[in-house]
Amino acid sequence: xxxMILVGVLRxxxxxxxxxxxxxxxxxxxxxxxxxxARMLRQNQDIPVSAFAMRRGFLVDAFEKKEYxxxxxxxxNGGAPNPLQDPAALSNMMDGLKKNMMMVVPQTxxxxxINFFFSGFILxxxxxxxxxxxxxxxxxxxxxxxxxxxxxxxxxxYFLNLxxxxxxxxxxxxxxxxxxxMRDMQQMQAMNPAMMAAGxxxxxxxxxxxxxxxxxxxxxxxxxxxxxxxARVLELYGVKQPVEDKKKV
Numbered sequence: 001x002x003x004m005i006l007v008g009v010l011r012x013x014x015x016x017x018x019x020x021x022x023x024x025x026x027x028x029x030x031x032x033x034x035x036x037x038a039r040m041l042r043q044n045q046d047i048p049v050s051a052f053a054m055r056r057g058f059l060v061d062a063f064e065k066k067e068y069x070x071x072x073x074x075x076x077n078g079g080a081p082n083p084l085q086d087p088a089a090l091s092n093m094m095d096g097l098k099k100n101m102m103m104v105v106p107q108t109x110x111x112x113x114i115n116f117f118f119s120g121f122i123l124x125x126x127x128x129x130x131x132x133x134x135x136x137x138x139x140x141x142x143x144x145x146x147x148x149x150x151x152x153x154x155x156x157x158y159f160l161n162l163x164x165x166x167x168x169x170x171x172x173x174x175x176x177x178x179x180x181x182m183r184d185m186q187q188m189q190a191m192n193p194a195m196m197a198a199g200x201x202x203x204x205x206x207x208x209x210x211x212x213x214x215x216x217x218x219x220x221x222x223x224x225x226x227x228x229x230x231a232r233v234l235e236l237y238g239v240k241q242p243v244e245d246k247k248k249v
Contacts, residue, residue, distance in 0.1 A: 004161050005109060008169055008179035011106050015178040018098045027070040031206060034068035035057075038213045042220045052222045063214040069206055102178070111158065118154035126150045 038059050045052055062068060096244065120141060128139070132148040141155045152160070169179040 001161055001165075002227055004158070005168060005172075007106050007110055008165065009172065011102055012169070012177050012179040013100045015099065016100065021093055025070070031068050031070045035209060035213055038063075038217055040244075042216060044164070045222055046224050049222045049224070056217050056220065060214050060217050063210045063217075064121055066207070066210070069164060069210065099178075107162070114154055114158050121154045122147075122151050123154050123157050124152050126152060146204075 041052070041055055041059065047055075093137045122142070125148075126138075128150070132149060135149050137151045138149060138156045140153055140159075165179075169177050173179055
């Protein structure tokens, strides 16, 4: 257990040294912010109708002219940009390879060390009884039927520590540490090939995203929560309005 904690701390600091700073692409940030601005305009319309129409016209015209696209030349030619020609994409790919290396190599070394020195050893006995269903999980590497399930073998203790030491690493290194490796492993297992390709640098078709957002803006209708707010406030406090004022509202 102590060896695994030390290896986890070493893995965390080695990962911090090997990982490079993320490269910020100004054009990519501008592209994403333009889409976010359009979505916020459609969802939050608590502005005057004239201001909404002016902003909608400006964004629709900009999306039509492809002013916010990161690489308008490639999209005009009808082809997606090659991620291998993008320095940021290559940097992301190298960071992913470094994470995989720092996750696989320490675990392989420590598992080989445990198998060589502690193969077939019983380490601890749990202070509570368990059913026979836990026997295969807690007594891996030991072939016996008569041993109590509470006894834990060395390999099983390794896997239990591998999955349960994250709280200790959080106390020592803080949140978001890279010591345990289980978080990265779960993220890799949850990723499908399309998501892994996107993480490697191949972004979705930005032209189609801007086109669909432009269509959403064109059909969006202005609906503000401030419409008729004066009448609602007066009704809330029980103030009766004259008939002429109601017509104006």
